[in-house]
């Protein structure tokens with residue numbers, strides 16, 4: 113039996129930078145606060161907590177004074193920076209540069225939409241930290257939709273500037289664009305005049321889809337490793353599963369099931385952009401030891 117780790121799997125540069133900054137700080141201090149989970153991977157969070165990372169929520173953040181807090185790659189709304197200023201908190205801001213640029217675009221689009229009686233629409237999960245940061249750029253005015261059924265929140269007679277959460281599926285985003293375009297036309301409007309689209313799905317996710325499909329096709333069984341709350345994990349897992357139905361999602365070695373490996377010769381191990389390389393290695397080694 114052959115077990116191969118996908119050479120393209122592992123952290124994207126945004127997550128990699130956040131973790132490096134946390135490790136670097138924890139190399140010279142015994143604790144570092146992090147607002148929210150640094151990465152959507154439970155196993156990596158356990159490892160970082162052992163180094164001294166203390167994950168806090170917004171309530172704990174609001175009560176904190178004179179400490180150092182890491183801002184993760186997902187970014188934060190302006191209100192977070194205001195609290196930090198008032199509470200004399202030192203921030204290590206590891207907002208991914210791609211997210212930072214998107215926040216700025218959303219901010220200016222909102223200014224424009226306000227002037228033209230239009231709407232900023234974000235395709236994403238309302239509670240996702242990146243989306244929370246984006247909504248914050250619009251003074252909480254952005255309309256968030258997470259499925260075709262939610263497009264009814266939009267006024268199709270007014271101007272729309274549409275964005276996507278960076279980790280959404282590009283094909284689904286195109287479908288949302290098409291639905292909105294059709295609804296504008298059904299309302300008697302001109303799609304070209306009323307709909308402005310920013311293609312904001314991160315290439316670190318979308319560019320991996322063809323590669324992960326090729327990898328999934330070239331093995332009899334795929335073990336996909338990711339945190340349960342990872343958005344890009346769901347996108348990439350679905351991409352692998354679309355070409356190889358024998359694809360299984362696990363978050364740790366403990367979730368491997370012996371029955372999956374019966375009569376299998378080639379196994380591929382891959383994961384999300386938030387899955388650490390050491391965890392892929394750990395899963396591959398555990399499979400090796402099973403036989």
Ligand code: SF4
Pocket residue numbers: 124125126127185186208209210211278279314315316317344385
């Ligand atoms: S997926 Fe893209 S936008 Fe998100 S942290 Fe990684 S590099 Fe940045």
